[in-house]
Amino acid sequence: MSSNVSSKFVLASASPRRVELLTQIGIIPDAIAPADIDETPLKDESPRRLALRLAEEKAKAVVSAHDGAYVLAADTVVACGRRTLGKPDDAAEARKFLGMLSGRRHRVYGGVCVIAPDGILRSRVVETQVIFRNLNEGDINRYLASDEWQGKAGAYAIQGLAAVFVRKILGSYSNVVGLSLYDADALLRGLGYTPEAG
Template sequence: MTDRPKLILASGSPRRVALLNQAGLDADMLLPTEIDEMPKKGERPRVLATRLARAKAEAALVTASRDQKLKGSYILAADTVVAVGSRILPKTELEDEAAQCLRLLSGRSHRVYTGVALITPKEKLRERLIETRVRFKRLSKQDIAHYLASGEWRGKAGGYAIQGLAGTFVVKLIGSYTNVVGLPLYETTNLLGGEGYPVMG
């Protein structure tokens, strides 16, 4: 079907690309955006996830509107935030940060929020916020050392990737698993389908 509208994913994340593919969707273009992801003072995790997803979508819209071929595309963006209570955990780039996150998550529950923002071809903004509760087992020093050595924590919210070795840390999960990976598929496909983008089913 050649008249299928274009879909832009405002992300360079291989995880989000793989999740879209899992849902039978292919982004026509990836437009990762450089935005400041630092939480504002006192900002709540759910507010941060929503704000950053919207900012990514809007930044991608600015880029897309400069290219005639991309005008009238659907623009999809997401941002995932991991929090313990109201404390927002970083997207870890340093091993010390990741170790600190894992010690904090050990033996307790945390919440994973993903903000999903969709800008339609008519430039309407549609948003969803998805929350999943995750409980980790108590992590031994060996568990943490082994995980840090894997490098899977790099660039991940809360210092872990559930689809890798950290999946063995999860005692209980309430809500969307794909939300924790980085793109809640049920809500994303519903959002796209509700705005006229052709999704399966």
């Protein structure tokens, strides 16, 4: 394919945060096509492996409907030790997760997968370490009252009110928000994608 032919870019995610992050670096999706897959972890599956598998499965689920496009999919997994903290079902589970993260270091694994128009698939896992300060009952109650925890892996959003919980971060900040921009850009460029100027 000659470099002057611009290919479409499809984001296989319903996450508004991922759209915002990509827009920040000048990559605007031509289409947004959320993948409908089962995100249940496999038996004994590590959080790192889960993030990679889900990103790859999301990309594969969407690519057949978008011939000739670059498809990018991502998945974010919050891990406390070997335990995966998914999106909490309710406030009680969110409270439990925040209690587990309080005063501790945890890891956020971001799976990123890109499938090129010629079918080549490249993927990687990005690891960020996040250290929370000790959270007291009041901190957790206020956060739960905000409803910001809903639909968030690990029951928090680093780009929102939970920013005050974060004592230290080691690695990619954008990975914790939902997509490592460095890695997404590197995978896309490595497969020949260049965003249109203008």
